[in-house]
Amino acid sequence: MNALATQTSFPPYSPQSQAMAVAGPIDIDQLSRHVQILRRKLAPGQHAYRAGQSFHAIYLVHAGFLKTCELSEDGRERVTGFRMRGDLVGVESIGLAHYSCDVVALDDSEIWELPYPPVMHACLYMPELQSRLTAALAEEIRNDRAWMLALGTxxxxxxxxxxxxxxxxxxxxxxxxxxxxxxxxxxxxxxxxxxxxxxxxxxxxxxxxxxxxxxxxxxxxxxxxxxxxxxxxxxxxxxx
Amino acid sequence: MNALATQTSFPPYSPQSQAMAVAGPIDIDQLSRHVQILRRKLAPGQHAYRAGQSFHAIYLVHAGFLKTCELSEDGRERVTGFRMRGDLVGVESIGLAHYSCDVVALDDSEIWELPYPPVMHACLYMPELQSRLTAALAEEIRNDRAWMLALGTxxxxxxxxxxxxxxxxxxxxxxxxxxxxxxxxxxxxxxxxxxxxxxxxxxxxxxxxxxxxxxxxxxxxxxxxxxxxxxxxxxxxxxx
DNA sequence: CCACGCTGTTACCGACCGTTACACAGGGTT
DNA sequence: AACCCTGTGTAACGGTCGGTAACAGCGTGG
Known part of the structure; x- marks a missing residue:
């Protein structure tokens, strides 16, 4: 696990941008002292997770490119976003027993598995973490809303x-x-x-x-x- | 402040529903011991807040009916959702210095102002609160995504x-x-x-x-x- | 009372975009 | 090579929805 990049290995992120990418500032080194972080590699077409699988972790995209897909019972499907390095994936399923959407790699990718709820528990030791996660969730909402505006107008x-x-x-x-x-x-x-x-x-x-x-x-x-x-x-x- | 409803004053919420309304289970009585909760009444047409105003609180809708509007620099506008009793409002602006959208009452309404960041601070004393807030944010994302699917298909x-x-x-x-x-x-x-x-x-x-x-x-x-x-x-x- | 404004309803026309169809390029396999 | 398969480009046609307008219902206020 020593190969885990520290915060400084991330390129700088501009806060006013619409894309998610708030996860950059998370201090992965410190976090890895509290939770077991698993690195997963995905080939194009492979799923990070599927809707219905039991929810046990959120993911930080370390490399590659993925899409998130929303599904309906009657077979309709829609791509709700594209994720790249620094983006958080899986936060939409927090609070559920099962993931609510599909996440598929479009390219060779590497994602870091942050087990949940242990990550939330780690907030006790890393006061910054909670506000960063909350801010990441909020930015995700703003991002979605900005696209809603665009698609509707x-x-x-x-x-x-x-x-x-x-x-x-x-x-x-x-x-x-x-x-x-x-x-x-x-x-x-x-x-x-x-x-x-x-x-x-x-x-x-x-x-x-x-x-x-x-x-x-x-x-x-x-x-x-x-x-x-x-x-x-x-x-x-x-x-x- | 004694008129603040406790958790039990809320009707039961079904967890699998798509609309937000996760805020119901928040124990307002206990929360009011840690933060100053202000009750605001709004007439139809009045704004709870506008995009650009400095962000200082999130709101719990206690009564009435409101809409949230996303705006663009060039004047386009779109209603991104409707809020009623039990819904949280303003969470989309967490992490920003200013609110990112407009919230307007469509009916006589009452909203409870939960000052931010004090609410987050209160999480230290109310361990449940944080996970409830996070879950509320996540549900908001799912809600938006479900509508994205609908509007696109x-x-x-x-x-x-x-x-x-x-x-x-x-x-x-x-x-x-x-x-x-x-x-x-x-x-x-x-x-x-x-x-x-x-x-x-x-x-x-x-x-x-x-x-x-x-x-x-x-x-x-x-x-x-x-x-x-x-x-x-x-x-x-x-x-x- | 009527004038006025706001919201909602209906009709007609036209434009945009979906539908369908087919051709072509690229990559992988045999 | 020849083959398939997927992804992409192009075109003709038609439907859905937007644009515009006129009108009706309802409340407000003169």
Whole structure:
């Protein structure tokens, strides 16, 4: 367990961002003295957990890329979010006996298993931990609400633009280029997340390409005119 | 402060429900020994708080009916939820210096102000409190996600059906009739919440009326065929 | 009493996006 | 190579929902 990264191994996180990623500041070294942290590796397609499995841990994404899927009894399904390094996964199931959704790796990933309730017990020894966890939960809510606003008020093309900007911001926060990145998910997953059909996503992407806002080649994205995208998505600030 | 209701003054809550209302089990009597709880009354149209005001408290809805609104810089707006007795309000802003959304009373309401961070401090003396708060936050996330699924996969008419069923369930949980109730919000608010236009909501309601599923007269709703609504909304279980 | 405003209802038209279909590219397997 | 399978791109068509407008119901206040 000595290979566990300390807090300083994480790139800096900006607090005003919408994506979750509040878990970064958690002092994993110290936490690992109180709870047994298991490292799990996942291949693309593998589940971190499925809806219905007994809830026993939350997870910190250490590497890779995952999606969370909400399911209904009658077979409807929807991607509710994408998770990358620094994001917490599984918090939505706290208070339940069983996980309430599916989490699937879209790429080779590594997630750190934080057993629950032991993590909550560790709050007694790490006063910071509780407020960090609570703040992470609250940020998750804000994140979901921000997307609800977007999905309810933006057109298909605007949603795709907003989605690309969100991806760009999150890549940037992890120290990668915001101008040029690879989508780790297929059109169908993007469409599901945005409440669209995959053909519509394709159309929007090719149109944004024709408008010289971006350059698309399958999953490779290049942002040519981030400001144009911002205006299109109806958001004020610019990514740097 | 002696008029503060104790835990037993709340109607029973069913844990498997999707609406928030986890706050019920909080022992307000005991909590009021540790933090100063202020009772605020609101008239219809009054704000509990607005986005941008400094964050200093979360609220427990004691009576009435409120809506939470998400705003964007460019003026878009969306109702993200409706709150009634037993619901917690303001938790989405935990960890921020300022509230992130608007909360508006739709009816004469009374909300109990729980100052923050003092409430978190009180967790030291009330070990139950922390897990209850965390569970409430988690349930809020699940609630949002369940609606994301619905809004992304259901047609306009199905969404309206699902909305009515949700209202019915929540009325029932508070001890009111699930078969016959009054909507406290206008068509525009329902539409905003469901990602539709108010005319579309109207059309859906009149169609459900013609199908004999419900009886509508302005804001008065009578459920004639709850099972039919369930099937229409693609949900399994029945409300009793 | 009527004027006025707000909310809700209905109709018509048009646009956006879903539906369907098919072609093509890439990766893996035999 | 040839094959499949999945993911992606493109196009034609149609339905659902949005846009706009006019009207009705209800409460308020002059």
């Amino acid at each position: 933006l057109s298909a093309e605007q949603r795709v633009a907003a989605f690309l900007l969100d991806m760009a911001r999150r890549h940037l926060r992890l120290g990668f280029s915001a101008r040029h990145f690879l989508l780790r998910m297929g059109r169908a997953d993007i469409a599901s997340f945005l409440g669209l059909k995959h053909e519509t996503v394709t159309r929007a992407l090719t149109r944004l390409d024709r408008l010289q806002c971006i350059e698309v080649q399958r999953r490779e994205i290049r942002l040519l005119d981030a400001d144009g995208l911002q205006r299109m998505a109806g958001q004020g600030e610019t990514i740097h | 259901l047609s306009a008419e199905q969404r309206v059906a699902a909305f009515l069923l949700d209202m019915a369930r929540r009325h029932l949980r508070l001890g009111f009739s699930a078969r016959h109730f009054l909507l406290r919000m206008g068509r525009a608010d329902i539409a905003s919440f469901l990602g539709l236009k108010h005319e579309t909501v109207t059309r859906a309601l009149t169609r459900l009326d013609r199908l004999q599923c419900i009886e509508v007269q302005r804001r008065e709703i009578r459920l004639l065929d709850a099972d039919g609504l369930q099937r229409m909304a693609g949900q399994g279980e029945t409300i009793h």
